[in-house]
Amino acid sequence: MLEVKGLRKVYRSGSREVEALRDLTFTVDNGELVCLVGPSGCGKTTLLRCVAGLLDPTSGDVRVDGKAVDGPPPGMAVVFQEYGRSLFPWMSVRDNVELPLKQKKVPKQRRGELIEQALDAVGLTGTESAYPWQLSGGMQQRVAIARAVAYEPRTLLMDEPFAAVDAQTRADLEDLVRRLWKRLKVTILFVTHDIDESVYLGQRVVMLSSSPTVVQDELVIDLPAERDQLTTRADPRFIELRTRVYEQIQTAKKNAGK
Amino acid sequence: MAVLKKTVVAVALPAVLFAGWYVLSAGSQNFYSPPLRTILVAFGDTWSVERLTADVAPSLLRLFAGYLLAAVIGVAAGVAIGLSRRLRAAVEPVLEFFRAIPPPVLVPVIMLFAGIGDGMKVIVIVFGCVWPILLNTVEGVRAVDAVVLETARSYGVTGTARITRVVLPSASPQIAAGLRQALSIAIILMVISEMFAASNGLGFTIVQFQRSFAIPEMWSGILLLGLLGFVLSLLFRLAERRALRWYEGLRAAQRQS
Numbered sequence: 001m002l003e004v005k006g007l008r009k010v011y012r013s014g015s016r017e018v019e020a021l022r023d024l025t026f027t028v029d030n031g032e033l034v035c036l037v038g039p040s041g042c043g044k045t046t047l048l049r050c051v052a053g054l055l056d057p058t059s060g061d062v063r064v065d066g067k068a069v070d071g072p073p074p075g076m077a078v079v080f081q082e083y084g085r086s087l088f089p090w091m092s093v094r095d096n097v098e099l100p101l102k103q104k105k106v107p108k109q110r111r112g113e114l115i116e117q118a119l120d121a122v123g124l125t126g127t128e129s130a131y132p133w134q135l136s137g138g139m140q141q142r143v144a145i146a147r148a149v150a151y152e153p154r155t156l157l158m159d160e161p162f163a164a165v166d167a168q169t170r171a172d173l174e175d176l177v178r179r180l181w182k183r184l185k186v187t188i189l190f191v192t193h194d195i196d197e198s199v200y201l202g203q204r205v206v207m208l209s210s211s212p213t214v215v216q217d218e219l220v221i222d223l224p225a226e227r228d229q230l231t232t233r234a235d236p237r238f239i240e241l242r243t244r245v246y247e248q249i250q251t252a253k254k255n256a257g258k
Numbered sequence: 259m260a261v262l263k264k265t266v267v268a269v270a271l272p273a274v275l276f277a278g279w280y281v282l283s284a285g286s287q288n289f290y291s292p293p294l295r296t297i298l299v300a301f302g303d304t305w306s307v308e309r310l311t312a313d314v315a316p317s318l319l320r321l322f323a324g325y326l327l328a329a330v331i332g333v334a335a336g337v338a339i340g341l342s343r344r345l346r347a348a349v350e351p352v353l354e355f356f357r358a359i360p361p362p363v364l365v366p367v368i369m370l371f372a373g374i375g376d377g378m379k380v381i382v383i384v385f386g387c388v389w390p391i392l393l394n395t396v397e398g399v400r401a402v403d404a405v406v407l408e409t410a411r412s413y414g415v416t417g418t419a420r421i422t423r424v425v426l427p428s429a430s431p432q433i434a435a436g437l438r439q440a441l442s443i444a445i446i447l448m449v450i451s452e453m454f455a456a457s458n459g460l461g462f463t464i465v466q467f468q469r470s471f472a473i474p475e476m477w478s479g480i481l482l483l484g485l486l487g488f489v490l491s492l493l494f495r496l497a498e499r500r501a502l503r504w505y506e507g508l509r510a511a512q513r514q515s
Contacts, residue, residue, distance in 0.1 A: 054408050072412045085405035090427040090504045099423060100413035131504055133511040151413065 002028040002051070002155060002187060006060035009046050020046045022212035024060070030154075033181050033188045035198035037245060038208030038216075039253050044191045045081075047213070048159045051189065052078050064155060073155075077148035081160040083141040087132040093119070094128035097147045104151070118150035121180060138169035142176070149180060155187045163193070171229050174201055178227060195249060199223075199242045200232060207245060209252040217248045292474045297481065300474035305482060309463075314482070317448055317460040320376055324383025325444045332388045332440070333433060336395025337421060340429070346396070357393065361386035361447055365454045374455035382451040387440040394436025398429025431505050434498050441494055445487050460486075 007024040010017050020043040028034045038044055049055040051062050053072040062069040064076065077100075080086040087096050094115060101111045119125055122142040132140050141161055148156055158177070162170045174197060181188050192198050198205045199221055207216040221241055223232060232238055280294045305314075339346050339353075365382055372378040402425055410416070410424045426433075452461030460483060467476035499506070 049408075052412050054412060072414065074414065076412070078409070078412045080405055080409060082405050085403050086409045088406065088409075088424065088427070089508045090430070091423075099415060099419070103414045103416070103419055131507060133504075133508045147413075 019212040035202035037198040077153035301478035328387035332391025340399025390439040398432030
């Protein structure tokens with residue numbers, strides 16, 4: 001279980017202070033897929049980096065399975081928005097996926113299996129020896145997802161992973177995330193600024209206010225578990241839910257203006 | 259066809275210069291600039307196998323010893339300084355000072371400590387070569403992408419693997435630039451240190467020829483030095499291209515998008 005309690009982050013530079021996160025509390029249950037959505041500039045990435053143990057919060061705490069996070073927790077994988085910078089360009093696709101496994105001291109044979117399965121799961125069989133930059137943007141993000149999947153995480157953090165790919169690729173990748181989540185039974189915290197995406201993907205959507213950020217509202221997405229780009233998005237319930245989220249985000253923006 | 263064209267373009271100017279020198283110097287009566295024909299004859303006579311092993315081999319050994327030592331020291335110190343802001347703040351002014359000293363000035367000083375043997379020459383080469391390698395490594399390490407480092411951290415790529423698999427490869431284009439600069443400095447310092455005090459070596463031999471007015475032989479030594487530098491930089495470029503193939507590809511891919 002992922003618990004975020006009273007999380008606050010203030011950036012200091014000289015005498016200037018910027019309060020990015022004010023007071024965030026939410027939980028993600030084991031095996032749950034929760035989307036975090038908020039207006040742009042609301043500190044989503046700051047929040048995610050605190051959860052990933054890459055950034056120390058000013059106060060409050062993050063717990064994974066009851067243990068306080070004070071550095072990247074084992075069993076957690078992150079998919080970053082900037083796939084072009086997150087994949088290592090000097091390594092082949094295979095080496096990119098393998099390096100974290102080597103660090104985890106996974107035996108060689110098992111590494112081979114994990115790499116093959118992960119690349120197969122994201123539909124990239126046969127690209128092992130290619131360099132990431134030889135692939136399209138969507139394929140590169142698939143490599144990053146394969147790297148996360150092969151790592152066998154219990155928790156998967158995704159930071160606006162599809163913000164930089166085109167709309168069609170994006171739909172494919174959304175379905176890929178749903179499929180992998182169901183198959184691997186991992187806990188996923190998915191950060192996005194796209195309201196439709198959050199409703200389509202999540203079991204629950206946590207809406208954030210503008211910076212300094214608090215949790216604006218939470219919404220359970222009671223859509224059927226089988227989701228489909230055509231029927232789900234045309235479902236009246238989907239439209240109702242996305243309207244709810246949209247209104248909350250608008251309220252958040254208006255409040256920020258005051 | 260393309261390869262042939264490239265070769266012709268690359269060879270054309272050297273060939274013209276060579277032919278020009280040959281023709282213009284053919285009737286030269288000047289004692290100090292003999293005809294190229296005479297120099298070439300001297301070249302064949304002077305640089306026999308014995309001479310190559312007696313004078314060129316020791317020079318090359320000093321060159322490689324100094325260069326490799328400088329590379330190891332420069333890259334190791336560069337990584338340490340590049341990764342630590344505090345260390346950088348402490349040593350940067352000192353580095354700038356040492357870098358500003360022209361290494362040949364130090365030859366007599368180093369001679370006082372290290373004598374006139376191979377050690378002195380290697381130290382001189384190290385002292386001159388280490389700065390471009392060190393400073394380029396520092397820059398390369400500092401420029402490692404923050405997302406790359408965060409990715410490594412979140413996937414447990416820490417300790418030695420972080421240095422060898424992430425930081426060094428990421429900084430390798432800059433490190434290679436430093437190594438390339440250092441190579442030409444190494445050749446210069448090899449010759450200079452041998453000119454000061456030595457009992458063998460290319461620099462020593464050229465000075466000997468000069469002092470004994472063996473002018474065509476002296477010119478042939480200079481020609482040999484030029485050829486040596488050319489071959490070394492060619493080898494370096496080949497090695498660099500192989501090692502940094504990913505970087506060339508990445509840049510080409512970025513230009514396209």
